[in-house]
Amino acid sequence: MPKPLHLLARLVPQSLLGRLTAVMVVGVLLTQLAGNFIWAAQRRAEALNEVNAASQHLGHSAASAVRFFLSLPPNYRPLIIQQFREMGGTRFLVNINRAPVDVQAIAAQELADAALKQLRSTLKEDLPNVSKLRIDFAWPERLPVSDEGATIGDLPDSWVQHILLTKPAPVLLIQVEMDPGHWLYLATLMPNPYFLETGNPLTHDRLLLQALSLAAVLLLSILVVRWTTRPLAALAEAATAFGNGEQAPALPETGSREFMATARAFEAMRERIQRYIEDRERLFVSISHDLRTPIMRLKLRTELLDDDDMRAEFHDDLDELDMMVKGALQTVKDSDIHENPTEVRLDALLGRMVRDAQLAGHKVSFEASGLTVTAKPLALKRAIGNLLNNALHYGRQAEIAVRRNAGNIEIEIRDHGPGVPEDAFGSLCEPYVRLEHGRKQNSSGMGLGLGIARGIVQAHGGELLLANHPEGGFRATIALPGGAFDPLALPGQDH
Structure with a gap:
């Protein structure tokens, strides 16, 4: 047997309970894996569609904000931003910098990349005259707001109440050059701030649910298999006791239809074998008894022979025949000692x-x-x-x-x-x-x-x-x- 097959054979449980339980567990695991794969593929497609739609909507809103500030005289822009802040902020955290702010973007992810691609496409379509545009996702921790070094954590809570959440979420940062030396800074969250998690099928809740379902199936399978195999254990014990010549109690005719049929067949077989053994004993005892008399008669008649050599040959043949009969009887008795x-x-x-x-x-x-x-x-x-x-x-x-x-x-x-x-x-x-x-x-x-x-x-x-x-x-x-x-x-x- 090849080594991998030999190793696999050693890993397979030897008992029927272990094998059926292993089959049930492996079957459930394979079913869950296949279900997770299908569900993950569907969820991925849904998440991509949701992110694209949300990015397109957010891109149109950002383009409207950029057009609004482009329409204002440069000296009015800081006043409007101050009014927005005094009103408690808007969807976008807005600022004007002399140059674009460098940020540390989040690691590349499929949903984030899809959102950035859709946002860039929407903004270029809505703002064809804008030549310089920067779009990134960054984490709010130590996120710079101005080119003077101020961070988002330095701002009043009322300015950033729509951005800073209890659980950190990636911040969308859009920077657009309105004219030389003036960059519009827009920071906001996606409509679903935790959209990156929607692409992960193995969430803690789902893993816990699958673990509970696996444990329930495992427990039920063990109970069912034990209930099914218990009569087989009784049958094995009865067969072992019968093989060792011991008196075993009759098998109960309870359980499944197949086991009841097997129990009846075993009882019938045991009775037939017992009758065969008893008949064999009687047969050999009868043979021994019946053959000794004619052998003795032949020995007596041999004594009447006149030829000494022939008489000796007859004696040898009869002694050998007597020994064979005794040996056959000894074989039966010695191998069937009660x-x-x-x-x-x-x-x-x-x-x-x-x-x-x-x-x-x-x-x-x-x-x-x-x-x-x-x-x-x-x-x-x-x-x-x-x-x-x-x-x-x-x-x-x-x-x-x-x-x-x-x-x-x-x-x-x-x-x-x-x-x-x-x-x-x-x-x-x-x-x-x-x-x-x-x-x-x-x-x-x-x-x-x-x-x-x-x-x-x-x-x-x-x-x-x-x-x-x-x-x-x-x-x-x-x-x-x-x-x-x-x-x-x-x-x-x-x-």
Whole structure:
């Protein structure tokens, strides 16, 4: 798998609840992003139209003011401006300077540039005889009013009451040369002083509204998904319990129509499998009982044969047949042990098995681990016993180690034999499969031990790992999942 896809797979939640919640959240986010994009495009177009219309109207007003002052004699202009100020000001803050005032214009923005372009076009159209014209947007802080250095903050409040607002807004500054040495200074606000903010779709109010809607959708999706997936969790628990041979309560036939159909199908499947297992047990018990009688009769009749060689061959064939019947019955019984899971102290269990092997003259080493695992004691003992017997038969010497690894409890049995060819691992656990050196060293075996051990381990939800040891020999590792704990943490426990 390519690295980006592998990384994406790791980021995707593993649970159905997490995946459905992620899909809901991503869907809402994509919908909001698409909605914001469309709304922003529409709002941008509307804002441009509004700014152009307002700029055109303001340009006509400014042109009228300029024409009015152009019509006055130069010595009357200061008197008219003083009258405007005494009256409390007008829409425009008006002043006459000897030269244009230099101002620090605001940073370039789409709406501001569109407004300036429309104003310049309107003023040139209304004032064709004016050759020198300056138009800028500037912030009111430290905005100069005259060429003598006075700022807008130095003027009386009554003069600038229509310009200075509580929240600063960009000031439109128009400077027109009426005649040499006389520049008309006009300062005002746009009809919408905060027109620059209309082009921003991600306002605080809109972001808060979208965050609240996302939180509401997330909460509702989690509640709905949990309500939907809760029956599936009960179904998974029932399937796990049934797979481990435990008695699980019947699934409630409540919930959605699909889950009720699944629950009924699962219950029917569980009943069929249970009947199959019971029928299989009865079948093998019957086969064992029915075959032993004719085998015994054949052995008795074999004794009547005069030919010693033929009698010996018949005995060997009947013994092999009897062993095959017993082995098949053992396979069924050993892989289907009816026990209740309990806490098994591995040190005590393995210690007894090691002592028995040592009393029989075998070399077995084992170090206590203090670990405990939830399992069926007799079944687990049979699985470990099969692996230990194989190690002692084919390796002469065995080593047992118990450790905790990534949340699992691992029981490793290693021998010092010749190991297993790599091409034989695929069929090693199949019934009646035996390797060449195994047939030489243990002629009475039937090749059922590994298969029985694997079936028991898998019934516990674990895994049987088979591999050659790097330092020689063969090792079989029983990996049992979760539920393991350290009994040293429990009061009153002996070790």
